[in-house]
Amino acid sequence: MTAPPATPTGPTGPADRPGPAEGFDFVAPFDRSGTGSSKWARAGDPGVIPMGLADMDLPGPPAVARALARRARHRAYGYTVCDPSGRTLVADWYRARHGVEVDPDWVLLLPCGPRTALRVLLETVRPQTAPYPPVLFPAPEWGGFAQLCRAARLPYRELPLPVGPDGYQLPDGPFPGPAAAVLLSSPHNPSGRVWPADGLRALAGRAAEAGALLVSDEVHGDLTHPGHVHPVAVTTVDPAHRNGVVTLNSVGKTFNCSGIPSAFALVPDPALRARFGEALAGYGLWEGGLVEQTVQHAALREGGPWLDALLAHLAAARTRLTDRLGPAVRSAPQASYLLWLDAAALGLPPAAARRALLERCGLEASDGGDFGQAGHGSLRLNYALPGSVLDTVLARLERLGRLDAGPAIRP
Numbered sequence: 001m002t003a004p005p006a007t008p009t010g011p012t013g014p015a016d017r018p019g020p021a022e023g024f025d026f027v028a029p030f031d032r033s034g035t036g037s038s039k040w041a042r043a044g045d046p047g048v049i050p051m052g053l054a055d056m057d058l059p060g061p062p063a064v065a066r067a068l069a070r071r072a073r074h075r076a077y078g079y080t081v082c083d084p085s086g087r088t089l090v091a092d093w094y095r096a097r098h099g100v101e102v103d104p105d106w107v108l109l110l111p112c113g114p115r116t117a118l119r120v121l122l123e124t125v126r127p128q129t130a131p132y133p134p135v136l137f138p139a140p141e142w143g144g145f146a147q148l149c150r151a152a153r154l155p156y157r158e159l160p161l162p163v164g165p166d167g168y169q170l171p172d173g174p175f176p177g178p179a180a181a182v183l184l185s186s187p188h189n190p191s192g193r194v195w196p197a198d199g200l201r202a203l204a205g206r207a208a209e210a211g212a213l214l215v216s217d218e219v220h221g222d223l224t225h226p227g228h229v230h231p232v233a234v235t236t237v238d239p240a241h242r243n244g245v246v247t248l249n250s251v252g253k254t255f256n257c258s259g260i261p262s263a264f265a266l267v268p269d270p271a272l273r274a275r276f277g278e279a280l281a282g283y284g285l286w287e288g289g290l291v292e293q294t295v296q297h298a299a300l301r302e303g304g305p306w307l308d309a310l311l312a313h314l315a316a317a318r319t320r321l322t323d324r325l326g327p328a329v330r331s332a333p334q335a336s337y338l339l340w341l342d343a344a345a346l347g348l349p350p351a352a353a354r355r356a357l358l359e360r361c362g363l364e365a366s367d368g369g370d371f372g373q374a375g376h377g378s379l380r381l382n383y384a385l386p387g388s389v390l391d392t393v394l395a396r397l398e399r400l401g402r403l404d405a406g407p408a409i410r411p
């Protein structure tokens with residue numbers, strides 16, 4: 001009898017290999033009906049175009065589909081070990097896409113989404129006993145940070161983001177005192193702002209002075225638009241501050257497969273890495289889950305061409321929308337697929353803008369209030385849509401009439 005291969009990959013066949021001219025269609029409508037999409041469920045009415053939740057109405061990478069199909073055909077679905085080559089794949093990815101050197105030893109490969117990883121990281125940095133220093137994060141900011149602090153029983157303080165000529169700047173004032181952690185979405189969710197490297201370095205210095213871990217949540221960092229360079233926090237900060245910084249990323253956002261929880265963290269400090277790994281294991285979150293390894297390996301190894309095509313599509317979509325909505329854009333969108341808009345400048349009542357946009361245009365947006373107090377009066381539009389659907393969005397936006405709220409912010 002022949003022993004099975006150590007790493008079963010399942011049977012292979014023609015469907016497992018790329019076709020002769022595998023194109024990526026980001027124009028035709030992508031039917032998600034019957035897939036249980038949260039985004040579409042939130043929009044409710046099938047006539048509404050969902051532009052709220054942050055995933056893409058675009059087909060994911062064929063390489064991921066092939067890898068999942070191939071692995072699913074082998075009916076060995078028992079516990080799996082972590083394939084250490086995944087760390088090298090992450091390091092290779094950063095070298096190829098960002099031109100930076102990441103030590104594979106820094107990499108934690110996580111079988112959970114970024115949200116869960118952040119929650120466990122907060123518990124890892126929480127002191128043993130109260131009083132707990134606060135967690136700091138910008139305002140406006142992805143609402144998950146506030147929710148996670150509440151869940152981890154940590155107090156938090158918001159740092160208002162100053163506004164410059166092209167949109168938000170990093171907070172530059174002194175911190176209110178000692179802090180447990182500074183959380184930052186980088187690029188910024190909701191505005192798509194790519195933070196400048198020097199500002200990030202300064203922020204890491206102030207975090208170190210405050211005794212805080214700087215957690216740079218870079219799940220949108222591989223979706224940077226042409227002309228902008230995303231600073232990977234752990235390789236951007238002064239080396240003296242590196243051990244006080246964690247970068248978090250996920251193929252879920254980059255490759256539109258967030259329904260399969262996975263993430264990876266770059267944790268240069270070996271002691272913190274060990275404590276974080278132990279805290280994750282306490283929840284049964286060991287490195288090396290079956291499905292997330294399959295997806296992560298396929299995406300990082302073979303997903304580059306799909307991502308390049310996606311980025312070209314997103315940049316074109318962004319330009320079409322900013323050309324139309326420029327005066328209402330609060331901050332130049334430089335990454336991802338998010339547009340952060342001033343409701344009043346769109347001619348919508350700031351206190352009920354989401355509902356008004358839904359009723360007048362049949363477009364569902366995220367309410368600015370989901371991004372903290374500073375988000376009231378704003379809307380976030382997700383424009384990761386097929387080209388043909390974007391045509392419909394632009395036609396529906398005509399119902400808002402002329403926008404005349406001052407100079408337009410350009411990407």
Ligand SMILES: Cc1ncc(COP(=O)(O)O)c(C=O)c1O
Nearest residue numbers: 054113114115142185189217258
């Ligand atoms: C900046 C940021 N961090 C974390 C998350 C959470 O990702 P997940 O829900 O896949 O864990 C999101 C989701 O939109 C996000 O935008």
